[in-house]
Amino acid sequence: MIGSARYWREIPQRYRYEAAKCAKCGRVAFPPRLVCAGCRGREFTPVKLAQTGVVETFTVIHVAPTGFGDETPYAVGIVKLDDGVRVTAQITDCETGKLAIGDRVKLEFRRLQQDGESGIICYGYKFVPAIG
Amino acid sequence: MEVGIVGYGAYVPRHRIKVEEIAKVWGADAPSYKKGLMLREKSVPTPDQDTITMSVEAARHAVRRAGIDPALIGAIYVGSESHPYAVKPSGTVVAEALGATPEIHCADMEFACKAGSEGMFVALSLVKAGQMPYALGIGADTSQGAPGDALEYSASAGAAAYIFGREKIVAVCEDTYAYMTDTPDFWRREYQFYPRHAGRYTGEPAYFKHVLSCARGLMAKSKTTPADFRWAVFHQPNGKFPMRAAQELGFSKEKVEQGWLSPTLGNTYSGSSPMGLSAILDVAKPGDRILMVSYGSGAGSDGFIWRVTDHITAVQGLAPHTRAQLEDRPIYIDYGTYAKYRGKIRKLAE
Numbered sequence: 001m002i003g004s005a006r007y008w009r010e011i012p013q014r015y016r017y018e019a020a021k022c023a024k025c026g027r028v029a030f031p032p033r034l035v036c037a038g039c040r041g042r043e044f045t046p047v048k049l050a051q052t053g054v055v056e057t058f059t060v061i062h063v064a065p066t067g068f069g070d071e072t073p074y075a076v077g078i079v080k081l082d083d084g085v086r087v088t089a090q091i092t093d094c095e096t097g098k099l100a101i102g103d104r105v106k107l108e109f110r111r112l113q114q115d116g117e118s119g120i121i122c123y124g125y126k127f128v129p130a131i132g
Numbered sequence: 133m134e135v136g137i138v139g140y141g142a143y144v145p146r147h148r149i150k151v152e153e154i155a156k157v158w159g160a161d162a163p164s165y166k167k168g169l170m171l172r173e174k175s176v177p178t179p180d181q182d183t184i185t186m187s188v189e190a191a192r193h194a195v196r197r198a199g200i201d202p203a204l205i206g207a208i209y210v211g212s213e214s215h216p217y218a219v220k221p222s223g224t225v226v227a228e229a230l231g232a233t234p235e236i237h238c239a240d241m242e243f244a245c246k247a248g249s250e251g252m253f254v255a256l257s258l259v260k261a262g263q264m265p266y267a268l269g270i271g272a273d274t275s276q277g278a279p280g281d282a283l284e285y286s287a288s289a290g291a292a293a294y295i296f297g298r299e300k301i302v303a304v305c306e307d308t309y310a311y312m313t314d315t316p317d318f319w320r321r322e323y324q325f326y327p328r329h330a331g332r333y334t335g336e337p338a339y340f341k342h343v344l345s346c347a348r349g350l351m352a353k354s355k356t357t358p359a360d361f362r363w364a365v366f367h368q369p370n371g372k373f374p375m376r377a378a379q380e381l382g383f384s385k386e387k388v389e390q391g392w393l394s395p396t397l398g399n400t401y402s403g404s405s406p407m408g409l410s411a412i413l414d415v416a417k418p419g420d421r422i423l424m425v426s427y428g429s430g431a432g433s434d435g436f437i438w439r440v441t442d443h444i445t446a447v448q449g450l451a452p453h454t455r456a457q458l459e460d461r462p463i464y465i466d467y468g469t470y471a472k473y474r475g476k477i478r479k480l481a482e
Binding site for chain 2: 011015016070071092093095108109110111112121123126128129
């Protein structure tokens with residue numbers, strides 16, 4: 001379970017998909033980094049990720065970590081967004097047996113986990129099949 | 133200066149349960165429920181969906197249609213009877229997700245099923261008063277009916293969001309009216325998981341008295357008659373009540389059918405009449421006039437008259453239509469899955 005402080009720090013990424021684009025080489029980092037992994041540049045401009053993409057690969061979780069047991073079986077995948085950035089997230093609202101590489105998906109705001117019945121609820125993004 | 137809706141949006145969860153599936157478990161007669169309540173199925177939220185997540189999605193649709201910078205939104209009011217936290221606002225999460233913080237006023241509203249239109253009323257009024265350029269009112273719920281209770285066939289999930297402003301209006305608010313009394317027809321006490329209701333008493337002295345009085349009061353105030361309206365939408369606790377209200381007021385079936393979502397959506401409580409309005413706006417034509425009357429137990433109704441402008445056609449296609457979401461590949465679940473999703477199964481404490 002993630003605590004209040006860490007959850008709060010990640011709000012710009014988890015709620016608004018805010019990434020950082022290197023001013024020198026244009027590489028996009030999500031989540032943002034202090035130093036560019038491509039050119040070691042230290043100047044970034046904030047960019048918002050595309051909210052639709054294609055499933056590049058995925059796996060189906062049958063034995064889940066603590067807090068996710070009720071959700072099995074569920075899919076976790078790597079999605080290549082339409083702006084080229086790859087994001088790892090749960091893929092939900094789909095039958096895991098019918099999910100396929102190449103499927104069009106979009107980001108949706110969902111509950112990610114909660115700290116028991118009395119703790120904070122953590123929100124963020126998951127992928128769902130794109131409409132129609 | 134005219135004030136009205138500049139952006140609107142709805143969100144419908146994908147999962148559904150049919151009346152037959154619920155009736156089977158409780159030994160009830162499905163055909164009589166379907167006929168009596170005029171309901172076929174209802175939406176079900178998954179465990180990772182709640183009032184906040186649906187509010188965010190509906191509000192994002194509204195922002196897309198409004199085409200505004202979310203930072204200009206001066207207030208967000210989320211109306212719901214199923215806010216995820218007892219203490220901690222839903223509105224701040226929505227504001228943060230939209231990028232509307234920190235110069236914003238947030239409050240969570242509650243008034244049984246009327247909380248959504250209540251938020252709309254306050255947001256609209258603040259813009260009208262010139263306090264802010266834009267304000268957002270949201271109605272959303274993931275309501276619960278007690279296992280085996282009649283409410284279990286209708287209590288569903290959904291959200292609708294409305295951004296009010298003074299420029300690029302898609303529906304001008306021509307008039308408003310409110311009608312309320314102290315009526316104990318439906319309630320939920322603190323720490324109780326399920327609401328209670330007064331059975332048949334929820335009909336005549338509660339729903340019909342307030343909805344009909346509000347609609348009649350609003351039409352009298354604005355000097356209009358049903359003939360002046362192209363569309364009407366009423367709160368939809370089931371399929372039957374809004375149709376009967378329309379009939380008693382003199383609105384033809386053709387005027388209410390587009391916004392009549394409850395037969396396949398169920399009762400989305402605070403989202404109910406706001407979602408019906410969104411389905412109407414999806415197909416409305418410039419010049420159409422819409423009568424909207426909400427209802428919340430306890431009890432009261434908010435009434436609005438909307439006049440659709442030429443700008444509507446430019447925004448209708450910018451976000452998913454409400455009926456398209458309702459009909460797009462629904463995922464049907466059995467009662468066991470439904471009970472698990474809705475937290476009706478008692479488990480070992482973690």
